[in-house]
Amino acid sequence: MMNSSGVAIEARGLTVVRGSRTVLKGLDFTVEPGRITGLLGPSGCGKSTLMRAVAGTQAKVTGTLEVLGSPAGHPALRPRIGYVTQAPSVYTDLTVRQNLDYFAAILQPGRRHREDRRAAVTRAITEVDLSSHAGDLAGTLSGGQRTRVSLAVALLGTPELLVLDEPTVGLDPVLRRDLWNLFHSLAADRGTTLLVSSHVMDEAERCHRLLLMREGAILADDTPEALRRGAGTDTVEEAFLHLVDAAATRQENAR
Numbered sequence: 001m002m003n004s005s006g007v008a009i010e011a012r013g014l015t016v017v018r019g020s021r022t023v024l025k026g027l028d029f030t031v032e033p034g035r036i037t038g039l040l041g042p043s044g045c046g047k048s049t050l051m052r053a054v055a056g057t058q059a060k061v062t063g064t065l066e067v068l069g070s071p072a073g074h075p076a077l078r079p080r081i082g083y084v085t086q087a088p089s090v091y092t093d094l095t096v097r098q099n100l101d102y103f104a105a106i107l108q109p110g111r112r113h114r115e116d117r118r119a120a121v122t123r124a125i126t127e128v129d130l131s132s133h134a135g136d137l138a139g140t141l142s143g144g145q146r147t148r149v150s151l152a153v154a155l156l157g158t159p160e161l162l163v164l165d166e167p168t169v170g171l172d173p174v175l176r177r178d179l180w181n182l183f184h185s186l187a188a189d190r191g192t193t194l195l196v197s198s199h200v201m202d203e204a205e206r207c208h209r210l211l212l213m214r215e216g217a218i219l220a221d222d223t224p225e226a227l228r229r230g231a232g233t234d235t236v237e238e239a240f241l242h243l244v245d246a247a248a249t250r251q252e253n254a255r
């Protein structure tokens with residue numbers, strides 16, 4: 001579902017203060033439904049903070065932030081959003097399947113849903129390509145495998161919006177490619193909206209649209225193609241650096 005203007009996420013003057021710092025500085029942006037929007041920028045620019053605000057877990061948020069037609073953090077949004085944080089949230093003393101069974105029972109409690117839960121768990125494990133590890137203890141998995149368990153948990157409820165904080169960190173190129181293929185099929189086949197952060201610029205090219213961030217502000221909000229064309233560069237990385245330099249020059253001139 002979207003808001004009345006047909007967008008999945010709409011931010012106006014979004015500001016977040018953490019400790020004594022203003023980490024997000026009056027951001028205006030929209031995220032299109034059924035598309036993959038990449039959130040890119042250097043470490044510390046505020047990507048995780050923005051995602052926490054969208055998922056409704058960030059304190060001291062001011063401005064307007066509407067998610068799937070409701071204010072961010074609204075209880076009605078909980079089953080409609082899948083949020084995967086950077087630190088995989090799995091129980092290390094349970095197997096992969098037991099982790100998923102546990103979360104499935106929270107999402108869909110009751111004996112009469114047992115078969116539905118079993119099907120949802122098997123589907124989610126297959127989607128993240130962990131079928132051969134379903135019986136392994138999560139504590140014995142690699143970091144990348146644990147991240148995929150978290151992603152499987154997020155996929156359990158077939159959420160309309162997936163918020164994924166650096167989901168491909170620590171994954172090898174084959175797994176990264178497979179995960180991006182999964183993201184694309186979720187958007188194309190299910191109409192899922194994905195907001196995916198990364199600080200790896202080559203992943204930018206895999207997104208439909210990009211929000212480029214720097215120091216708590218949005219430097220650009222466009223398609224990878226338009227960003228490259230606008231900056232006259234071959235890659236999004238070069239376009240980003242071009243935009244950073246232009247912003248620095250504007251700041252200098254304003255002094």
Ligand SMILES: Nc1ncnc2c1ncn2[C@@H]1O[C@H](COP(=O)(O)OP(=O)(O)OP(=O)(O)O)[C@@H](O)[C@H]1O
Binds near residue numbers: 018019020021047048
């Ligand atoms: N609990 C906190 N209290 C105060 N400042 C914080 C807190 N957590 C994060 N920050 C600051 O907020 C800023 C943005 O952090 P955030 O984690 O959103 O960045 P990021 O772009 O996701 O970085 P990374 O790519 O390294 O994960 C950073 O400068 C960080 O120091």
